Amino acid sequence: VFALGGFLGAQVEHINQLQVSAWLPWLFWRFEEAAPLTGAPRARRRPIALLGGVIALMLLAGHTQSVYIAMFGLGVYALLRRGLPPRDRRALVARALAVGRDFLPLLAAIGLAALVSAAQLWPTAELARRSIRSGGLDYFDAVAFSLNPFRLYYTLLPPYGVDLEQALGQAFSEFVAYIGLIPLFLAALAVVALRRGRRRSGRVWGLALTGAMGLGLAFGVFTGPVYFLLYRLVPGFNLFRVPARWLLLYAFAAAMLAALGLEQLPRPRLRLLLLALIPAELFFAAQGLRYNRPTAPEAYTSLRPSIVQLLADQSPTDRFLSLSGIVYDPGDLREIHDIFDSQLPPRAVYDYVVAVKEKEVLFFNLPMVYGLNAVDGYDGGLLPLKRFIDLQRLFLPEDNLSLDGRLREKLARVPDARLLSLLGVRHIITDKVFDVWLDDIFYDLQFPARLNPDDRPEVWTTDIPPFPATAIGLVYHTPQRAGRVGQVVVRTASGAETRFDLPAVTSRPWRNAESGLDYNAVFDGLPAGPIAAVGVVADAPLTVRGVSLIHAPSRTSRSLLLTTEGHFRVVHGGDVKIYENLDVLPRAFVVHRAEVVPDVETAIARLKDPAFDVAGGLVRLARPGESPGVVRRGQPHPDDRVTIARYAPERIDLDVTLASPGWLLLTDTCYPGWRVTVDGTPAPLIEADLMFRAVEVPAGTHRLTFAYRPLSVFGGAALSLLGVAGLAILLGGQPRQQMANGD
Numbered sequence: 001v002f003a004l005g006g007f008l009g010a011q012v013e014h015i016n017q018l019q020v021s022a023w024l025p026w027l028f029w030r031f032e033e034a035a036p037l038t039g040a041p042r043a044r045r046r047p048i049a050l051l052g053g054v055i056a057l058m059l060l061a062g063h064t065q066s067v068y069i070a071m072f073g074l075g076v077y078a079l080l081r082r083g084l085p086p087r088d089r090r091a092l093v094a095r096a097l098a099v100g101r102d103f104l105p106l107l108a109a110i111g112l113a114a115l116v117s118a119a120q121l122w123p124t125a126e127l128a129r130r131s132i133r134s135g136g137l138d139y140f141d142a143v144a145f146s147l148n149p150f151r152l153y154y155t156l157l158p159p160y161g162v163d164l165e166q167a168l169g170q171a172f173s174e175f176v177a178y179i180g181l182i183p184l185f186l187a188a189l190a191v192v193a194l195r196r197g198r199r200r201s202g203r204v205w206g207l208a209l210t211g212a213m214g215l216g217l218a219f220g221v222f223t224g225p226v227y228f229l230l231y232r233l234v235p236g237f238n239l240f241r242v243p244a245r246w247l248l249l250y251a252f253a254a255a256m257l258a259a260l261g262l263e264q265l266p267r268p269r270l271r272l273l274l275l276a277l278i279p280a281e282l283f284f285a286a287q288g289l290r291y292n293r294p295t296a297p298e299a300y301t302s303l304r305p306s307i308v309q310l311l312a313d314q315s316p317t318d319r320f321l322s323l324s325g326i327v328y329d330p331g332d333l334r335e336i337h338d339i340f341d342s343q344l345p346p347r348a349v350y351d352y353v354v355a356v357k358e359k360e361v362l363f364f365n366l367p368m369v370y371g372l373n374a375v376d377g378y379d380g381g382l383l384p385l386k387r388f389i390d391l392q393r394l395f396l397p398e399d400n401l402s403l404d405g406r407l408r409e410k411l412a413r414v415p416d417a418r419l420l421s422l423l424g425v426r427h428i429i430t431d432k433v434f435d436v437w438l439d440d441i442f443y444d445l446q447f448p449a450r451l452n453p454d455d456r457p458e459v460w461t462t463d464i465p466p467f468p469a470t471a472i473g474l475v476y477h478t479p480q481r482a483g484r485v486g487q488v489v490v491r492t493a494s495g496a497e498t499r500f501d502l503p504a505v506t507s508r509p510w511r512n513a514e515s516g517l518d519y520n521a522v523f524d525g526l527p528a529g530p531i532a533a534v535g536v537v538a539d540a541p542l543t544v545r546g547v548s549l550i551h552a553p554s555r556t557s558r559s560l561l562l563t564t565e566g567h568f569r570v571v572h573g574g575d576v577k578i579y580e581n582l583d584v585l586p587r588a589f590v591v592h593r594a595e596v597v598p599d600v601e602t603a604i605a606r607l608k609d610p611a612f613d614v615a616g617g618l619v620r621l622a623r624p625g626e627s628p629g630v631v632r633r634g635q636p637h638p639d640d641r642v643t644i645a646r647y648a649p650e651r652i653d654l655d656v657t658l659a660s661p662g663w664l665l666l667t668d669t670c671y672p673g674w675r676v677t678v679d680g681t682p683a684p685l686i687e688a689d690l691m692f693r694a695v696e697v698p699a700g701t702h703r704l705t706f707a708y709r710p711l712s713v714f715g716g717a718a719l720s721l722l723g724v725a726g727l728a729i730l731l732g733g734q735p736r737q738q739m740a741n742g743d
Helices: 006-013 015-022 024-034 045-061 064-080 089-116 118-130 149-156 164-168 181-192 198-218 225-233 243-264 268-288 305-313 333-340 346-360 366-370 386-392 417-422 600-608 711-732 736-740
Strands: 319-322 425-431 436-438 441-443 449-451 458-461 471-477 484-492 497-503 510-512 516-524 531-538 542-551 556-560 568-573 576-581 588-591 593-597 617-621 629-632 641-648 651-658 662-669 674-678 681-683 686-688 692-697 700-708
Touching: 006 015, 006 243, 006 268, 015 024, 015 045, 015 064, 024 045, 024 064, 024 089, 024 243, 045 064, 045 089, 045 118, 045 711, 064 089, 064 198, 064 243, 089 118, 089 711, 118 711, 149 164, 181 198, 181 243, 181 268, 198 225, 198 243, 243 268, 305 346, 305 366, 305 425, 305 568, 305 576, 333 346, 417 425, 417 576, 436 471, 441 471, 441 542, 441 556, 449 458, 449 531, 471 484, 471 497, 497 516, 531 542, 588 641, 588 651, 593 600, 600 617, 617 686, 617 692, 651 662, 662 686, 662 700, 674 692, 692 700
Parallel strands: 319 425, 593 617
Antiparallel strands: 425 576, 436 441, 449 542, 458 531, 471 516, 471 542, 484 497, 484 531, 510 516, 542 556, 568 576, 588 662, 593 629, 641 651, 651 700, 662 692, 674 681, 674 700, 686 692
8 A cells, every 4th residue: 555555656756755755664664673672681683673774774775754754653653552641650660661662772773774775865965065955944944845745635635537636736746645446445444443453552542643744744844833943953854855754654654554453353254355455446546646647768878969069069178058947849749740749649749749848948857868067056067055055146136046956946037147157058058938020031030239439338149140131120229319329330341330229219119027118110211232240339328138130131130149238149949049258268377366255155256247257267265373464376378278088976186387487276066085286296275266176286287186085885885895895794793593483
């Protein structure tokens, strides 16, 4: 019932959570063997070892929250399984001592499990100290995905004929915990029939109250002050989100109670009939779960054009940033329906279309599938640590930071090109949702040019596609309401120029939610011959939002990037657009200026400052006793070179040639365990620009090696070997008398 029920079935998509949950029945079983309710207390090495082995396997499965919930539930069950507290004082003391003795083998097993799984626990603890949750989550983040009591029907009962995504939302897998109608009836029977079998009454109470606790905690924010007090007072509650995951305890306890309820039935034939009906019921109930809603395998295996473009263009050290959502329709939508409508049900076709769009914009961890490096916290040399949250503050307002380490979901526009270059972002993916078509002419509005006659009077581009243009069109915004606000200049390869006056107001304005009214102007009469450059010269404050060359006879067009936001060019235009950042910095480069600042806030302010040259300097925090200031080492030279000789996950070799001393900046996460040597000699590793690695390098030619050699991994592995040896001794060294007793 537990294995085929809704909770585990819904968690199939969460592999490590599923693995932890699958061991829960074994956890309770081995605890019952290690701390039996009857018999004289004595050392039970083998059951304790087996219990420790199960806990170790749960820890090694890698979902800390599920382990926390399972062990919390086991602790509550251990307190309650001996039944209700007796009223007699002496009996109450004896009960307390017995419960205390029950916890001794559990504590011993936990210690053994910690030793066996040290190879994972030690690095995990090291990561946790630097993670975004190291100081605990905000309360409202901790209660995100609480179970809504008004939708409890969909959680506890099988979803016959119900679309769970419509009923519970896209993340419905977090809220499913049915065990079936027959098992639910049997579980209720076990609770009602408590007094019939006193030998098991304590266990029934323990399971019933543990399951009720799990269900109650799943309500999270809907419990009012209860969950808030637990969040404030009980260690661990402030580290995890999704209170609905406490349904694990309900699903397990209800399944165990169903088994006890089955024992209450007097007729063996009735038991056999129900045992045959339960799998059938759970089979039909599972039809509403995701693993029974497959779509075409091409949803995963096929490549989309944007992926192919990045695979062709990006080097192993380039990064990309995706800003696109999936609210667009793919260009091949009609072809998808033509191919799959006759083969798949409508829901499967819908899921296929969603998968296509998610692949096109490289959602979530899809970049890792294709070996592409995303900047937003998933591989690519960056980790979603607390320092990454600090780094996000360069791009996002304080009240809109992403705790999941994904910039894509928070960015409304392309960030400052200077900061993108620091992060090594060569390519940017955006959609066309906010672009416009006017009179069948497409205008790319992604990169504006913000002009002012006082400080930035003009902007030019020489990146002109070969296109027989007869006209040029602009989309622009200006606060001025009369007169000329600027000129559009078209220059041919021969040097001849044609100028068009840009009026403050045209006959086709429309509302721009961000800045007021936008206007569209189209100018005919372009000069003959190839166009070499296009520019706009401002006479008044002016924002050029989009420019397109037009071939009037065919009503076709080509967009131009005329922008003051950086140096970009379009390398792909399909369902999404891919821009190349032409000013991107390499993954490793040399600077000769270091600003020493007192705190993170000052570091963020300096990096945000447009006057700070990210290609020529770095920012680092002052060491204890060190005064803030500017430190210089040498100066830039045309012959300075940095070559990446080897770039692997745990080792990076760089060949560096400098005319004068400086600092090498490697824009990968600075993390404990990384060591650096200069010509084989260990050198101090510096955390620079909030989260990157830097090392001081003298003049000359040198080989720099960054190697990941963490004590936590090697020390943890040694402890795990010791724990496994101890586990083997405990399992193999069983006294003969205990084995004869069937222990």
